[in-house]
Amino acid sequence: MSQSHTLLPTALWQERLFTGEWRAGASTSAVVEPATGAELGRVALADPALIASQAAAAAQAQKAWAALPYDERAKVLRKAACLAEDHADEIASWVVRESGSIQMKAGFEVAVTIKALHEASGLPSRSAGEVLPSEPGRLSLARRRPLGVVGVIAPFNFPLYLAMRAVAPSLALGNAVVLKPDPRTAVCGGVAIARLFELAGLPAGVLQVLPGDGAVGAAITSDPHIAMIHFTGSTAAGRKVGEAASRNLKKVSLELGGKNSLIVLDDADLDLAIANTAWGVYLHQGQICMSAGRVLVQRGIYDSFVQQLTAKARSLKVGNPLQGEVQIGPLINAAQRDRALRVIESATQAGAVLEVGGTHEGLFLAPTVLSGVTPENPAFHEEIFGPVAVVIPFDTDADAARLANDTEYGLSMAILSRDVGRALQLGESLHTGLLHINDQTVNDEVVNPFGGVGASGNGSSIGGSANWEEFTQWQWLTVKGQAPAYPF
Numbered sequence: 001m002s003q004s005h006t007l008l009p010t011a012l013w014q015e016r017l018f019t020g021e022w023r024a025g026a027s028t029s030a031v032v033e034p035a036t037g038a039e040l041g042r043v044a045l046a047d048p049a050l051i052a053s054q055a056a057a058a059a060q061a062q063k064a065w066a067a068l069p070y071d072e073r074a075k076v077l078r079k080a081a082c083l084a085e086d087h088a089d090e091i092a093s094w095v096v097r098e099s100g101s102i103q104m105k106a107g108f109e110v111a112v113t114i115k116a117l118h119e120a121s122g123l124p125s126r127s128a129g130e131v132l133p134s135e136p137g138r139l140s141l142a143r144r145r146p147l148g149v150v151g152v153i154a155p156f157n158f159p160l161y162l163a164m165r166a167v168a169p170s171l172a173l174g175n176a177v178v179l180k181p182d183p184r185t186a187v188c189g190g191v192a193i194a195r196l197f198e199l200a201g202l203p204a205g206v207l208q209v210l211p212g213d214g215a216v217g218a219a220i221t222s223d224p225h226i227a228m229i230h231f232t233g234s235t236a237a238g239r240k241v242g243e244a245a246s247r248n249l250k251k252v253s254l255e256l257g258g259k260n261s262l263i264v265l266d267d268a269d270l271d272l273a274i275a276n277t278a279w280g281v282y283l284h285q286g287q288i289c290m291s292a293g294r295v296l297v298q299r300g301i302y303d304s305f306v307q308q309l310t311a312k313a314r315s316l317k318v319g320n321p322l323q324g325e326v327q328i329g330p331l332i333n334a335a336q337r338d339r340a341l342r343v344i345e346s347a348t349q350a351g352a353v354l355e356v357g358g359t360h361e362g363l364f365l366a367p368t369v370l371s372g373v374t375p376e377n378p379a380f381h382e383e384i385f386g387p388v389a390v391v392i393p394f395d396t397d398a399d400a401a402r403l404a405n406d407t408e409y410g411l412s413m414a415i416l417s418r419d420v421g422r423a424l425q426l427g428e429s430l431h432t433g434l435l436h437i438n439d440q441t442v443n444d445e446v447v448n449p450f451g452g453v454g455a456s457g458n459g460s461s462i463g464g465s466a467n468w469e470e471f472t473q474w475q476w477l478t479v480k481g482q483a484p485a486y487p488f
């Protein structure tokens with residue numbers, strides 16, 4: 001890090017976490033650069049006892065924060081957005097080093113994060129509800145009120161944005177936040193967020209940034225001071241979070257995994273189809289919940305498609321994203337790599353053809369193409385979270401819909417065709433929270449509602465106007481000039 005970097009100086013967060021001040025936690029954990037294995041520092045970790053004390057502190061601080069004039073809250077959000085703009089390169093370099101992102105992905109992640117902050121800064125000045133029809137002489141209002149403390153549990157893959165997309169609107173709408181970043185990405189997904197709000201003037205205690213493992217996340221889901229949980233991560237952990245939140249009567253929003261189909265119809269432009277597929281499958285090494293986990297290709301163009309996608313995969317440059325332009329960086333750790341390798345092996349054993357890839361050097365897994373995959377193949381159903389194209393032939397549009405819907409997930413689907421009407425008709429039969437015609441599956445603009453169906457989430461949505469509903473609750477308020485005289 002050069003001297004001009006001032007947002008995230010190591011000395012500030014080394015063995016520290018953020019509770020309104022920078023202080024020691026219960027233990028520490030190494031910040032490891034996946035591309036090299038180098039230790040970049042050590043962050044402090046919370047334990048369940050710290051979650052309990054800091055959730056109580058957040059609940060206390062929330063009252064004064066929610067009572068501030070709305071434009072004071074907006075000002076903090078605007079300031080945080082400007083600070084993120086000023087320090088965009090420094091933040092992006094941490095996203096690259098800590099999460100193994102290529103530079104383009106890190107730049108995009110910082111850009112959408114800034115956009116999320118700007119969008120959130122508009123929430124405090126929004127109308128807070130509506131005037132309801134009522135009996136004469138009674139003013140009847142439905143108004144949205146903050147929930148209290150929102151617990152945000154975030155993953156490693158888009159650590160900055162997937163945390164900020166919930167932290168920013170929660171704060172803007174008058175809530176306090178307890179954020180638990182994944183310990184593997186606690187600097188770009190936690191320290192950066194703490195620093196932006198600290199320097200933007202957020203009152204101490206309103207934001208708590210407490211990295212930790214699953215047990216610390218579990219403590220958040222049962223804490224009595226926390227009113228809502230926003231969770232992004234695996235479906236397996238999401239089920240546990242959902243169970244615990246329900247047991248403790250908390251609102252819960254679950255953004256989980258996906259096995260997303262990119263459908264290539266036989267009238268699609270083949271060159272564009274290859275470019276869209278490469279982006280949808282290989283961006284961030286496939287470690288995105290919206291990644292195209294299935295590529296369904298119509299029989300008439302199938303052979304040419306597989307040939308060209310294989311050539312494309314071969315052409316992608318794999319390497320340390322810090323050193324020159326590469327398209328494929330490392331996976332986050334050996335466990336994720338081994339999981340992807342296991343699926344590739346079992347897929348070929350079950351009859352899929354390994355066209356290219358399947359090899360690795362350290363955490364760098366070569367871009368892989370598996371063709372001839374059938375619904376009986378493990379690669380058809382398992383979310384791989386690695387740079388693996390799973391290519392499946394189909395005959396009719398109805399077959400494509402049947403194959404795409406043959407999954408418990410329902411996050412993102414996409415259709416490529418020169419005939420938009422045909423694609424729209426096919427799209428009507430797809431069970432998915434996000435649907436793109438003539439684009440690939442990895443898409444988010446911050447202002448759109450974002451959420452999945454089935455095992456991809458519990459039907460809640462985050463983003464754009466959905467945030468207002470998500471991070472507040474209704475209160476019915478009535479006012480009369482004088483209390484009525486009741487019959488008894």
Ligand SMILES: NC(=O)c1ccc[n+]([C@@H]2O[C@H](COP(=O)([O-])OP(=O)(O)OC[C@H]3O[C@@H](n4cnc5c(N)ncnc54)[C@H](O)[C@@H]3O)[C@@H](O)[C@H]2O)c1
Nearest residue numbers: 154155156182213214217218233234237240255256257289
């Ligand atoms: N839908 C999405 O937006 C999305 C985003 C990222 C990852 N994923 C999924 O996550 C998988 C791997 O990513 P991961 O290792 O980050 O997932 P994960 O579910 O293990 O972890 C996500 C977050 O949840 C925490 N956590 C784990 N167990 C918990 C528990 N019982 N209670 C509370 N918190 C808990 C983790 O510490 C982390 O902060 C992928 O295979 C993919 O399916 C989904």
Ligand SMILES: O=S(=O)(O)c1ccc(CO)cc1
Nearest residue numbers: 112158161288289290443444
């Ligand atoms: O939840 S994910 O599908 O992984 C995801 C990744 C990136 C973005 C940002 O556009 C949104 C959701």
